[in-house]
Each structure stands twice: as C-alpha cells, then as structure tokens.
Amino acid sequence: EVRLDSSLPSQGGNVHPLTSHVLAFMEGLLAYEDTATIIASIYVEQEQRTNSVGLSGTEKGLYDLGIYFAQLVRWLHASLSKKTEGYMSRHDTTIRAIFLLNNVNYLLKRLENSPIFVIIQRCQPDLKSKYEEDFKTSLKDYTRCYTPLVIAIQQMLEYDNVHRLSDGKLRLRDREQLKDSFASVNTAIDNLRQQCQEYIVSDVDLRDRLRKEGKMLIMDMFRTYYNKFANKDFTRNREKYTRYDPITLETIIDNFFEHHL
Template identity: 30%
Template sequence: MESLQQAIIFFETHPNYRSQTENMRITLDNGYDMLEKAYKSHLLKNSATVDPSYFLKHDMSPRVNDIKIMTEEDQVIKIGVWLLKQPRIPNNFLSYYSEIRGAQILKNIKNIAEAQKTLQVASRSKLSTVRKPIQRLDKNDILTDIESCFVMCSSLLILFELEEKLMVKAIPDTSKRAQVFRELVSRPLAYVVLQTQKVVNEKDVGIIPLLPLLHLLSQNYARFHNLATNSIGDVQFDSLMRQLQVKCSSYVNEVIENLNEDTTKYVPPDGNVHPTTASTLNFLSSLTAHRVTVTQHVLALTAPQGSNTNLLLPKLFARILSALGSMLKKKANIYDDPTLATIFLLNNYNYIAKTLADEQDGLLPAITEMNSNILSFYHEEIATCTNEYLKSWNGISSVLKSVERIGEDKQMARQIMSTFVREFDQVLAQQTDYCISDPKMSSNVQTAVKNRIEKNYFHLLDICQRLHVFPQGIKYTENAFEMAIRNLFSSAKIN
C-alpha cells in the first residue's frame, strides 16, 4: 500500500501516465476498503464478552487489570494506527470502532445486570425455604432492580475506563479519539441512565436501598456529567440526579410524617419493643453510614440558605427521635393495663438508649452534636418507668409492713401470709405475659422487685415456720419465691 502511494505521487507528475495513475488510485481505494473491512472484522471477532463475576464485587480496584475487553488487540491497533496516518477522508474505520465497541459495552452491561439479578434471586430463594415470602416478592423484585442499577452504573465507569486505555493505543490521535469516544459512550450511557431513571421514578422502596446508588453517582458526578454532556446523544444524567435527590428527600420527610400521623392500634401484647422503634433506629443508623451523601445531596436540598450543613443530620435525628417519642406515648395509651403500658415504654426507651450507645452504629456522635444530653434523657426515662412499674408491687409491700407486729400471734401470721400469697399470685398472674426483652434490664428490674419485698417476706416466712402456722407447708418457700421473681418478664426474652 505504501509503495502504491509512492508510485501514484511519482506518476502524477507525468501526464502521459494519467490512466495508469487513475487505475492505481482505484486500486489504492480498494486496498483502503479491504483494510477497513479487515479492521471491522477484527473488531467484531475480538471484542470480548466480559465475565460478569468481576463486576459483582464491592471492591473492583484490585481486579480491573484482570478484565479483558479484547481477546486480541494487536491487529486492530496496527491497522488503525496505519490508517490514521493516511490522508484519506472519511475514516470509515473510526465509525466501525465507535459502533462495534459501543455495542459491545452495551451488551456487557446488560449481561452484568442480568447476572446480578440472577445472583440476587438465587440468594433470596434460599430464604424462602424458611420464610413465607409471598407478601415480600414485590419488594424483593424492587430491591433487585435497584441493586442492578447500582451494578450497571459502577460497571459502566469501569468499562469506559478500560476502553479509554485501549483507545490510547488504538487511536493515538487525540482529537479523533475524543470524537470516537463521544460516539461510543452514547448508547450504553443512555441505556444505563434511562433504566436507572425508570427504577427511581417508578419503584417505591424507601430511601435506604437508594443511598448506595446516590453515593456512587454523587461520588462520580463530574465523570458522569462530563460523559453525558460530551456524548452525541441526549443523555439526561443531571435529570436523573435531581430525581434521585428529590425522591430521597421525600422519603426522609415521609418518615417523620408517618411517625407524627400514625393512627394504627397495634401494640405488642407483651409490652415488647414496637416494630416502628426498631425500624426507625435502623433508619437512623443507615443514614449515619451515608452521612456525607445524605447531608450534601438530600438534606441540603431543602435546607434554608446559610444553614450549617454539619448540623443538618443531627437536627433531623432530633426531629425523628422527638416524633418517635410522641408516637410511643400514644401507643402506650392503647393498653388497658397501665402497668403493661409502663413496661412497653421501658422496653422502647431502653432499646433506643442501647442503640444510641452502640459504637458500631455511630449514632451517638451524630446526635450529641445537637443534644449532648440525649443519652442521659433516655436513662432518666428508663428510671422513671422502672419506678412507675414498681408501684404495681405497692400492695404487697403494704401487706408485709405488718410483719413486725406479729410477735407470737399465729392467727395474725396466718392472715398476713394468706393475704401475701393471694396478692402475690394475683400480681404474677397479671404479669404472666409481660416481657422485658433486654436480659440485663430484666435482671435489674427483678432485683428492684426483690429488694422491695424480699426482706419482709423472708422475715414472715421465718415466723410462720417457727410458729408452725402451716403444718401442710408454705407455697412460697425461699426457693419458690426467688424462682417466681426470676420468671418475671420471661414470656419472650430476646438475648
């Protein structure tokens, strides 16, 4: 080909060889066409379908170099570099590159997304053997869609990065390489953005599953924005970001509204932790794990101008905990048994305090930025609830106050013991289904009950045994009494 070019240049200066020169030009053009077809053939043959498993890992950085996007790139590079040096216009081979490589990236993205869905379905199907998942199928499908979007977005960046490395060798001309890349990214980028927009707009799953996606897109905002802006297609990445931020913001507001406007009548029959308490604290923990993303890309969206962004999350937590506290008090009023209502509040306040104090969740540092006394507040509430609960034992305490006046009076001893047994049985029967789910808290309250009545009861027991008031035996011996106290709050204990 190069010899032919030199011959054409030589014979162009000799008019007598015009026809031969024209034939040589036709031959040269045919040669160009054949080379470009060979280039296209090599592209099609060697464009690799990547292994999706490389992209289904959380940390891709150590494995990027293991991914092959071309099985054999030498011929593509060699032909392309040579063609770029030729004066011929247009360069059809560049269009082949953008079309074929763009289509391959799109194919790989779809394969990766499908592999992600298959992996998630297989993982969740294992749970179906021990659960009744019918009512959760729709939610699981939505979660799978969101996870698929995350994987597509992260994989797209990696595939584009690998493609750019290849293009530096295959298309060394900077301006032509930039134009080819603009064309190449258009279809796969538009597909990923459109699919993600569809999921964000149409699926309703709450903010937590969306946070990893929002974090990924915000961390790589400049990259995605530039890709979308420079692409030859109409890629609505900025619109996607706005929709995602607005949806996350609405979910945050929805949590507070649901707490404030909760009118459901359900309360745990044993006074245990309310499901809303657990879900709300999990919600706060998840926001803490994505604090920077939530602050900068969700809360700042609706914050008044000039707000201290560092306090946006602590202020939100304060509002949510306040709304949760109001909801719990309303729920407590649903109980017919005021003592059980107190146990309910005790369980919930204790759950909140323990979760806040858990260093792994990282909630306390965030909340104390706004309220340094928050943990003390809940400990005071727990103490108040404990004292309120102990009032349920006041009747028994009153009965036992007369023990000091028994002396040698068998009749009085018999009467006090009988009254005690009746009252004790009544309290135990009333509290049979009570539960304090935290073993440590349960033990503390049991000890408080024991300290309230044990001394006087054991004194009464000694008197009755000394006076032989109950020859047939006494129902609550020391062991039986202690066992009864230990069995308090054990209806559904959670370790």
C-alpha cells in the same frame, strides 16, 4: 411519618416495630451522607432552626443532620408514650412501664455504639441523659407492681409491733390475723407471678435488671416476714397458708418474663 403512626402497642410490652424502623431509617440515611444532609438541611430550613448558621458546608450538613435525627428520636418517644394508652387494661400501669422500658432500652443500646449518636451529640449533648432519666422513671413505675405484696407484709409487721405476738400459744384474733395475712401475701405473689408471665422482655440485660430491682425491693422484707411468722402456731393447715418461702419467691422472680421466650 413517625408522628402519624397509629399502630397499636406491642403485645406483652415488647419493643415496637416503629422503634426499629426509625433507627433503621436513620442508619440507612447515613449510608448516603450527601442525600441525608440535604434532607436534614431542608427540614432545618422549614423549621427555621438557625443554630448551624456560620458553619461550613460539610459541618453545617452534619449539624443539621444531628438536629433532624434528634427530632426523629423525640417524635419516636412521643409516639411510643402515646401508644401506652392503647393497652386495654387501664388499671395495669405496669404493662405501660414495661413497654417504655423495652423501647427506651432498645433505643439507647442501638445508639450507644452508632455514629448516629455522635452526630446527635454535636447539637444535643443531653439527649442520652434525658432518655436515661426516662428509663429510670419507667423502672420505678414497674416496681410498683410489687406494692400489694409490700403492703400485705407491712400490715402484718405493724400488727406485730402493736400486739406483740407470742412465740407460744396465740390468741384467737392473732391466729385469724396471721391467716388473713398469709392469704393476702399468697394472693399478692400469685397475682404478681401471673402478671409478669404476660410481659415480654427480650433483652437479657433488661430482664436481669428488672428481676434484680424486684428482689432488692422485696426479698429482705419477705425473709423478715417469713422468719417471724411462718413457724408460729396459728393453724393446723400450715401448707395452705405458708405456700411460699424466701427461696421459692426468689426462684419465681428469677423466672419472670420467661413465658414468651
């Protein structure tokens, strides 16, 4: 029973076995269409859903089957959403986003070329668009893992807008500000790198999408930051502070989610 499944969420946010099991169950039912439509019709009658009234026997059976399959998908999604609460770290909302992205992506891809989708479409034509919207929401939630890096960069750019750092000799407070800024940026990149090494994204297209979204969000901003401040004379120990250049950061992002593969 999908609604009663109490298993823990997958390690690293990977696709949960329940997702593949539910889809395999639906695909298996299709191999026995007569039995499947009987099961679906019993479910529809129990739920007192009457949208199929007036249809012929075969059409009614397929319509009821679509209602049943759509409900299974809704139960699956509700169960997956609840499972995100099982991740130990309450502060790491990114792992929850990764988990939902993995599972919704798997669901949409598996349904895309399946006769199951055609059957569901007859009674619920907006089902695909709903889960595509859920995917976009989770994608936005995922990109929030870049927020500490974005904030660290923006703070230094705003400081420069106010204080207009010299290209020559810098004031002591400006040198200290740059040291603090690069230290914060380095820490943010270190944490982001470590965080994304712990996540599992098995689907190649999804991995590429997440990397692309990250680079679109951060790379132009980081290039501006690096080109503006990295060569200023604020320290004798430059290697300590300018550990990451744009090429290095882009390479790091391109290697996200490879740790478990």
